[in-house]
Amino acid sequence: MNLGTLTSLVRTAAREELLPRFTNVKCGIKADGSFLTEADLAVQNRIAEELKNHCPETLFLGEEMAAEEQQALLQSGKPIWILDPLDGTSNYASGIPVYSVSLALIEQGELKMGIVYDPERDECFSAVKGEGAWLNDERLGPIDTGLTLKQCTGLVDFKRLAPALATRLATEIPYSSQRSFGSVALDWCWIAIGRSHVYLHGKQNLWDYAAGHLILAEAGGWSCTLDGDDVFNNSLTPRSAVAALDRRLFKAWVEWLGIDRK
The missing domain is CATH 3.40.190.80 (D-Maltodextrin-Binding Protein; domain 2)
Structure with a gap:
């Protein structure tokens, strides 16, 4: 799957599943004490299904899976998508507009592609290993601030x-x-x-x-x-x-x- 198709998939899922639920979401507590909302699950299920349709040969690991399943998937050695469907869940559940969807591709033990989408600001950060990084359509480059x-x-x-x-x-x-x-x-x-x-x-x-x-x-x-x-x-x-x-x-x-x- 090319980067353009992937960013479109993530953007659409976030805008349709996260934004409508923001400030009006049902929230629970996981065993580790962190928050879990219906939005986490909705985004994970939607993106998992979309990725399966586009790349059936690539495995999928989501944050909201059981730890044993996550471990088995990562140890398979096969290409795998790594998804955090809602990074910043406590912010989201509290009505604080700082949260994102994060998706990465690992192949042969290396990070190959990454997307972080902020639906509140419509900012999509992306990168392909060896090819560069972007914010929306603007290429990101090395910055020397000159600061101590x-x-x-x-x-x-x-x-x-x-x-x-x-x-x-x-x-x-x-x-x-x-x-x-x-x-x-x-x-x-x-x-x-x-x-x-x-x-x-x-x-x-x-x-x-x-x-x-x-x-x-x-x-x-x-x-x-x-x-x-x-x-x-x-x-x-x-x-x-x-x-x-x-x-x-x-x-x-x-x-x-x-x-x-x-």
């Missing part, structure tokens, strides 16, 4: 960080200001276009970061884990994420965090 780390805006999720690191960030404050928006997929994309400059998250799942990670990489951004490894490792093990808009800022951010880059 102390002048930057940090996009930081404190909830999942070790207490010592969270305390250090709050007391030593390495950046000019800090934000946290509640959608991991959009976090990656907003770094890629310069809405924030450096990023830190302690624990995100494959369906949260897969598409956004590829988009940032293809836009010229940089990333690693808090252990200095590559963020994507083709597994369901949650990963930390450290990222920046350009190489110079990434180097300064990694040094401040004390990461030994591998």
Whole structure:
């Protein structure tokens, strides 16, 4: 399936299933304490069916599947779609217009294609490995802000960080200001276009970061884990994420965090 067809599929599903339910959605709590809405399931079921019709040979893994099924699918070694049908569910359920649909394609253990769609702003971020990244029809390219780390805006999720690191960030404050928006997929994309400059998250799942990670990489951004490894490792093990808009800022951010880059 080409990128144009795929983005159209995701846009249509999000606009028809998410927007009409926004501010008027039934919400429950999953076993891990996170939110689940009827919209999550509606988008997942719709996109899964569409992808099956277009690419019957490619497997499908959605966030709302059982963990055992997810693991078996990923270990099959076959091409697989990875979907987060509603990234930012708690925002969505609370009437906060910051949420997205995230879809990635993995082939032979590599990220090959990614789409993150924000229906509230009609912003569709996309990337194809080795070919670049786009926001709608505008190509994204490397950006050199000219800013120092102390002048930057940090996009930081404190909830999942070790207490010592969270305390250090709050007391030593390495950046000019800090934000946290509640959608991991959009976090990656907003770094890629310069809405924030450096990023830190302690624990995100494959369906949260897969598409956004590829988009940032293809836009010229940089990333690693808090252990200095590559963020994507083709597994369901949650990963930390450290990222920046350009190489110079990434180097300064990694040094401040004390990461030994591998």
